[in-house]
Amino acid sequence: xxxxxxxxxxxxxxxxxxxxxxxxxxxxxxxxxxxxxxxxxxxxxxxxxxxxxxxxxxxxxxxxxxxxxxxxxxxxxxxxxxxxxxxxxxxxxxxxxxxxxxxxxxxxxxxxxxxxxxxxxxxxxxxxxxxxxxxxxxxxxxxxxxxxxxxxxxxxxxxxxxxxxxxxxxxxxxxxxxxxxxxxxxxxxxxxxxxxxxxxxxxxxxxxxxxxxxxxxxxxxxxxxxxxxxxxxxxxxxxxxxxxxxxxxxxxxxxxxxxxxxxxxxxxxxxxxxxxxxxxxxxxxxxxxxxxxxxxxxxxxxxxxxxxxxxxxxxxxxxxxxxxxxxxxxxxxxxxxxxxxxxxxxxxxxxxxxxxxxxxxxxxxxxxxxxxxxxxxxxxxxxxxxxxxxxxxxxx
Amino acid sequence: xxxxxxxxxxxxxxxxxxxxxxxxxxxxxxxxxxxxxxxxxxxxxxxxxxxxxxxxxxxxxxxxxxxxxxxxxxxxxxxxxxxxxxxxxxxxxxxxxxxxxxxxxxxxxxxxxxxxxxxxxxxxxxxxxxxxxxxxxxxxxxxxxxxxxxxxxxxxxxxxxxxxxxxxxxxxxxxxxxxxxxxxxxxxxxxxxxxxxxxxxxxxxxxxxxxxxxxxxxxxxxxxxxxxxxxxxxxxxxxxxxxxxxxxxxxxxxxxxxxxxxxxxxxxxxxxxxxxxxxxxxxxxxxxxxxxxxxxxxxxxxxxxxxxxxxxxxxxxxxxxxxxxxxxxxxxxxxxxxxxxxxxxxxxxxxxxxxxxxxxxxxxxxxxxxxxxxxxxxxxxxxxxxxxxxxxxxxx
Numbered sequence: 001x002x003x004x005x006x007x008x009x010x011x012x013x014x015x016x017x018x019x020x021x022x023x024x025x026x027x028x029x030x031x032x033x034x035x036x037x038x039x040x041x042x043x044x045x046x047x048x049x050x051x052x053x054x055x056x057x058x059x060x061x062x063x064x065x066x067x068x069x070x071x072x073x074x075x076x077x078x079x080x081x082x083x084x085x086x087x088x089x090x091x092x093x094x095x096x097x098x099x100x101x102x103x104x105x106x107x108x109x110x111x112x113x114x115x116x117x118x119x120x121x122x123x124x125x126x127x128x129x130x131x132x133x134x135x136x137x138x139x140x141x142x143x144x145x146x147x148x149x150x151x152x153x154x155x156x157x158x159x160x161x162x163x164x165x166x167x168x169x170x171x172x173x174x175x176x177x178x179x180x181x182x183x184x185x186x187x188x189x190x191x192x193x194x195x196x197x198x199x200x201x202x203x204x205x206x207x208x209x210x211x212x213x214x215x216x217x218x219x220x221x222x223x224x225x226x227x228x229x230x231x232x233x234x235x236x237x238x239x240x241x242x243x244x245x246x247x248x249x250x251x252x253x254x255x256x257x258x259x260x261x262x263x264x265x266x267x268x269x270x271x272x273x274x275x276x277x278x279x280x281x282x283x284x285x286x287x288x289x290x291x292x293x294x295x296x297x298x299x300x301x302x303x304x305x306x307x308x309x310x311x312x313x314x315x316x317x318x319x320x321x322x323x324x325x326x327x328x329x330x331x332x333x334x335x336x337x338x339x340x341x342x343x344x345x346x347x348x349x350x351x352x353x354x355x356x357x358x359x360x361x362x363x364x365x366x367x368x369x370x371x372x373x374x375x376x377x378x379x380x381x382x383x384x385x386x387x388x389x390x391x392x393x394x395x396x
Numbered sequence: 397x398x399x400x401x402x403x404x405x406x407x408x409x410x411x412x413x414x415x416x417x418x419x420x421x422x423x424x425x426x427x428x429x430x431x432x433x434x435x436x437x438x439x440x441x442x443x444x445x446x447x448x449x450x451x452x453x454x455x456x457x458x459x460x461x462x463x464x465x466x467x468x469x470x471x472x473x474x475x476x477x478x479x480x481x482x483x484x485x486x487x488x489x490x491x492x493x494x495x496x497x498x499x500x501x502x503x504x505x506x507x508x509x510x511x512x513x514x515x516x517x518x519x520x521x522x523x524x525x526x527x528x529x530x531x532x533x534x535x536x537x538x539x540x541x542x543x544x545x546x547x548x549x550x551x552x553x554x555x556x557x558x559x560x561x562x563x564x565x566x567x568x569x570x571x572x573x574x575x576x577x578x579x580x581x582x583x584x585x586x587x588x589x590x591x592x593x594x595x596x597x598x599x600x601x602x603x604x605x606x607x608x609x610x611x612x613x614x615x616x617x618x619x620x621x622x623x624x625x626x627x628x629x630x631x632x633x634x635x636x637x638x639x640x641x642x643x644x645x646x647x648x649x650x651x652x653x654x655x656x657x658x659x660x661x662x663x664x665x666x667x668x669x670x671x672x673x674x675x676x677x678x679x680x681x682x683x684x685x686x687x688x689x690x691x692x693x694x695x696x697x698x699x700x701x702x703x704x705x706x707x708x709x710x711x712x713x714x715x716x717x718x719x720x721x722x723x724x725x726x727x728x729x730x731x732x733x734x735x736x737x738x739x740x741x742x743x744x745x746x747x748x749x750x751x752x753x754x755x756x757x758x759x760x761x762x763x764x765x766x767x768x769x770x771x772x773x774x775x776x777x778x779x780x781x782x783x784x785x786x787x788x789x790x791x792x
Contacts, residue, residue: 002605002662003669007513010672047461056685057456065443069646105501105650105679112678117403134675141676209398250465252684254501266398273399276406279530280537282508283501287683288648289452 015133016362017041024356031354037383038356039371042181042332044249046307046374049300052248055293068292072285075275076103076257080295084257087298092230095262102274103286105254107217107243108134109278114213114239114258115142115173116281117273123172128158129364130335132181132215144172148364156185156326156335160194167202173211174199178228179218182363182370183335184328186222189229196235203237209266212238217256218331220247220301223308226329232261239270244294246332249302255290307332310373310380317384321391332374335360338367339394349393353386411529412758413437420752427750433779434752435767438577438728440645442703442770445696448644451689464688468681471671472499472653476691480653483694488626491658498670499682501650503613503639504530510609510635510654511538511569512677513669519568524554525760526731528577528611540568544760552581552722552731556590563598569607570595574624575614578759578766579731580707580724582618585625592631599633605662608634613652614727616643616697619704622725628657635666640690642728645698651686703728706769706776713780717787728770731756734763735790745789749782 020040028036047053059068075081081098088096104110111134115125119142126147127135139146149166152159158176167174176195178187187195199210214231219242222228232238243256260271285291314334318325324337336357338346343359343366350357350369360368373380416436424432443449455464471477477494484492500506511521511534521535522543535542545562548555554572563570572591574583583591595606610627615638618624628634639652656667681687710730714721720733732753734742739755739762746753746765756764769776 001516003514003666004512004516004673007669007672007676008665010675011668011670012672014671041467043467045462048465053456053461057453060449060453060456065449066441066645069444069648071437071439071647105683108678108680110678112676116400118399120397120400137676138678249462251467252465252681252687254680254683269404270399272407273403274407275410276403276408277400279406280403280508280533281677282504282506282534284504284650285648287501287650287686289685290683291648 040356046302048249051300055296080291083295100260102258106256110241113277116277119144124170126174133362156183169206175213177215179330182333184331186226186329192234217243222330224329236263334371436752442698444645447696451692476687479691496656498654502652506637509673512673515540520566522570529758552579565602571609573611575726578729580727582622582725588630611637613639618726620725632659730767
């Protein structure tokens with residue numbers, strides 16, 4: 001074969017989200033950007049915190065460029081890791097250690113490196129539907145089979161009974177994503193406890209490790225009083241995958257980390273495997289300017305008040321119109337039931353009203369659409385009549 | 397298995413270079429940094445060009461942060477790619493196209509993405525010894541078998557007769573690295589022509605594509621009149637892997653690209669596979685601030701006068717003392733024959749004089765050491781007596 005057909009397909013069959021993104025560009029050119037209500041992309045729309053910008057400028061002005069732009073240790077500058085671990089411990093009363101933190105080029109890299117570190121042929125990786133579609137790409141590239149476990153239809157929490165039936169001696173890891181993309185649902189402490197007890201029991205039964213991979217780019221985007229419990233406090237065999245993309249509005253800069261729980265018995269081995277996987281995949285180090293910047297700005301978040309306002313308006317108005325929605329506790333997505341069983345058909349109909357929503361099939365949970373509300377409030381307000389007309393069309 | 401032992405080993409058995417780096421740190425703490433002559437690491441020691449720093453500061457001050465730090469297209473911002481392609485065409489009279497350029501997190505990522513895009517099980521990837529040791533890690537991780545072809549001992553140019561015997565129907569790609577790490581040797585136009593003719597003949601014979609992967613992070617570091625011919629002008633099935641790390645002294649920032657030759661018949665497929673591989677490995681986009689910066693600074697290079705001076709002093713003095721060295725045309729490495737057949741033993745003896753040189757075994761070419769001269773000229777001058785004593789020890 002002249003090249004990897006699998007990779008050609010992955011490059012060509014871009015995700016549904018990207019397909020909509022391309023449609024959106026064309027449509028905006030045709031009828032004007034303000035007339036297209038694009039809710040398809042999770043691209044933060046608020047600027048990075050002022051402190052982040054100022055820290056970058058200050059470092060550029062004051063630091064020795066040879067150090068500022070030089071190779072750091074592959075796992076990231078040790079002092080940066082120490083500071084980021086300290087911030088975690090302060091915020092969540094955890095036992096994060098810099099020497100068990102590996103800085104990455106963002107959440108996707110955190111996941112691919114973790115999966116490549118852990119997975120051996122024959123392994124299974126469990127996700128809960130609805131799930132971020134790239135989980136499948138990442139897990140399969142690492143050599144695992146993706147096993148999809150449903151959520152409970154009532155509240156979109158993981159279905160623990162279904163999980164119980166799905167964990168097998170082949171299970172290498174379970175990925176959770178809280179607050180969730182696409183539902184915005186947060187797994188509460190009680191849920192994490194139940195999940196931890198279940199996995200611990202199976203670890204003992206099978207005499208092997210089952211890792212919890214907590215993908216948490218939305219940890220700091222929370223709209224209700226709901227807390228996002230810190231997963232290492234519930235389960236020892238946890239890897240926390242974090243990214244500053246969403247919290248600090250820096251998605252293009254690619255900066256995040258993997259944190260191996262210090263309570264994990266084989267933490268040193270797992271950390272070594274993460275270093276090995278980062279090396280083999282071609283991640284030399286996370287971007288150095290961003291490393292040094294985030295060490296100073298670990299707690300800085302963008303101004304989320306717009307997201308919260310958008311969420312509140314959408315939740316109120318869509319409910320008023322008659323739509324069935326999952327009230328999101330966090331992240332900047334709202335999961336809404338399609339008005340017909342085929343979410344793709346619903347997506348097509350919505351497009352007639354210039355509403356670009358993401359059908360949920362690729363999230364492993366048919367019959368819904370995802371609405372990304374990290375947009376201007378103006379767009380939200382102008383889109384409400386379109387949502388109304390779409391609803392009316394289905395009442396005829 | 398609890399995790400991937402292969403990855404644990406890769407993480408633990410860090411490269412010889414990193415092992416020396418760790419020794420160097422300890423030793424410097426013991427006897428003072430100025431007394432350790434560390435020639436082990438290819439970390440640029442001159443600052444990034446002023447224009448690069450100024451452009452970063454200007455972009456931070458003037459650009460909308462939502463755009464500056466936002467996701468770009470996965471392949472990189474289209475306008476950035478257009479500008480970088482134009483710079484290549486201006487400099488090398490090539491036919492680079494932005495739509496066949498894929499921006500990456502540096503040279504390592506350029507290589508892993510290219511290899512994962514091309515390689516299918518059973519494939520072989522050819523390198524010429526001495527070669528950058530990570531080529532083995534990257535090729536094997538992509539699923540290929542690494543086939544090592546020697547260079548000619550006289551001039552360290554690829555041994556084309558040996559290559560002729562090593563290309564098989566399983567050959568997927570040949571990696572070249574010019575100027576070379578660790579020898580500094582440049583492959584001249586005549587060499588590239590011969591290589592291209594050989595590969596074209598085998599492509600026809602086997603009825604399949606054989607790709608040339610040109611790893612070129614040192615393209616702009618040239619000390620003699622020697623030209624570095626642009627490989628797409630010689631062979632259609634070429635992928636150029638570039639990084640700004642060395643030329644612009646930005647190794648920590650992770651910015652580079654893959655350029656697919658516009659003359660490649662299946663360029664669109666190969667480019668799609670590169671997009672797919674980038675996606676599957678978890679590279680969402682190259683760091684956005686660096687993308688926009690390098691679009692403005694494509695031609696900027698750090699002040700290489702120190703490297704050139706260091707090279708000249710080392711070459712003159714080591715030859716004077718009696719060492720046998722390969723005069724480097726480019727890069728910032730000098731390849732020197734060890735004074736005994738076992739380069740590791742020679743490395744140990746050199747250490748007694750606080751000289752840290754990298755034994756060449758991991759480069760696939762035993763009996764030599766690599767001297768990275770991207771250091772201060774002061775270190776070069778102070779190290780000469782140590783080289784003298786080391787040489788004398790072998791004359792007893």
